[in-house]
Amino acid sequence: MITSFEWTLPRGTVIKGKWKRNSYRVERLLGEGANGKVFLVERQRSWYAMKIGADTVDLQSEVNVLQSIAKQRKGSRAEPYLVEVDDMRALDGKEYPFYIMRYIRGATLSDYLMKQGMDWFPVVGYSLLGKLAELHDGGWTFSDVKVENVMVADYGRVELVDYGGVTAMGKSVRQFTEIYDRGYWNAGSRTADARYDLFSFGVLCIQLHESQRLAQLTASLLPQNRMPEELLKLAHANPRLKPLTGWLRQALNGEFKDAREAAGSWRQWMHRPGQRHATPAPSWMKGLFVASAALLATTIYWLLNS
Ligand SMILES: Nc1ncnc2c1ncn2[C@@H]1O[C@H](COP(=O)(O)OP(=O)(O)OP(=O)(O)O)[C@@H](O)[C@H]1O
Numbered sequence: 001m002i003t004s005f006e007w008t009l010p011r012g013t014v015i016k017g018k019w020k021r022n023s024y025r026v027e028r029l030l031g032e033g034a035n036g037k038v039f040l041v042e043r044q045r046s047w048y049a050m051k052i053g054a055d056t057v058d059l060q061s062e063v064n065v066l067q068s069i070a071k072q073r074k075g076s077r078a079e080p081y082l083v084e085v086d087d088m089r090a091l092d093g094k095e096y097p098f099y100i101m102r103y104i105r106g107a108t109l110s111d112y113l114m115k116q117g118m119d120w121f122p123v124v125g126y127s128l129l130g131k132l133a134e135l136h137d138g139g140w141t142f143s144d145v146k147v148e149n150v151m152v153a154d155y156g157r158v159e160l161v162d163y164g165g166v167t168a169m170g171k172s173v174r175q176f177t178e179i180y181d182r183g184y185w186n187a188g189s190r191t192a193d194a195r196y197d198l199f200s201f202g203v204l205c206i207q208l209h210e211s212q213r214l215a216q217l218t219a220s221l222l223p224q225n226r227m228p229e230e231l232l233k234l235a236h237a238n239p240r241l242k243p244l245t246g247w248l249r250q251a252l253n254g255e256f257k258d259a260r261e262a263a264g265s266w267r268q269w270m271h272r273p274g275q276r277h278a279t280p281a282p283s284w285m286k287g288l289f290v291a292s293a294a295l296l297a298t299t300i301y302w303l304l305n306s
Pocket residue numbers: 030031032033034035036037038049051101102103104105108148149161162163164
């Protein structure tokens with residue numbers, strides 16, 4: 001595996017693309033991984049995310065996928081994800097490829113749930129299934145579904161990041177993370193299909209609720225004993241996941257036809273009697289409530305005094 005480069009870009013650094021000549025001002029590092037570093041950058045008062053690649057070939061294949069997805073979505077009203085592709089020269093004198101993408105203003109999945117509460121898990125899960133279904137409709141699998149690659153914006157709206165693993169259906173999955181991988185759990189091949197992502201989604205649900213036990217399990221199991229049944233035991237022992245065991249069994253055993261069917265079944269689970277719903281009021285509504293209460297108090301005070 002190619003590891004990321006060592007240097008970083010201090011706040012205020014201006015990056016000028018070698019070919020397109022557009023300039024971007026660095027605000028801060030958003031994250032980094034095996035394929036490169038992602039910075040928050042500004043250009044003409046708009047924020048973007050800039051991914052600088054450690055390896056030209058890897059970044060190019062990610063860009064190719066993003067370009068194909070963009071072509072398929074041409075005409076859609078959604079803001080494009082891929083904005084620009086270029087090269088830059090770093091202080092070490094070497095050239096690095098980069099691409100500019102839409103900045104996703106949100107928290108990572110685990111941070112979001114930690115802050116907003118686990119009652120948001122069903123909503124977020126449903127939104128993620130919808131995102132996967134959209135990608136599958138275009139003939140792609142995300143392939144590297146994992147907690148780190150899911151960001152959540154307001155009201156539980158999910159965005160996927162890191163398109164480095166996206167694979168055309170029927171091809172071999174190239175980028176995956178062991179514990180989320182169907183092959184690792186002896187539950188099927190590494191051929192990209194909708195069920196591959198649904199399997200990883202199932203592991204993600206367990207990872208969010210039982211990360212420690214899942215880590216212990218993977219450390220203790222012999223490779224031949226890794227089976228979906230072991231994952232389901234973890235789910236069954238968790239009070240929040242227990243009611244979802246039936247759904248998880250279908251996802252982990254590849255029994256859903258596609259992500260839409262899985263999402264439909266998830267929705268039924270969400271709306272089953274007794275399920276707690278996350279329906280917090282939007283912040284503007286809370287603000288409005290506070291303002292009205294203050295206005296009422298002032299009016300009463302004024303009436304009493306006049
Ligand atoms: N468009 C974006 N908007 C906001 N944050 C982003 C965006 N893209 C990436 N990030 C942040 O940067 C982190 C690293 O990005 P990314 O996963 O693409 O890098 P990577 O090198 O491919 O990582 P990995 O080793 O997981 O493959 C993400 O986990 C996320 O926190």
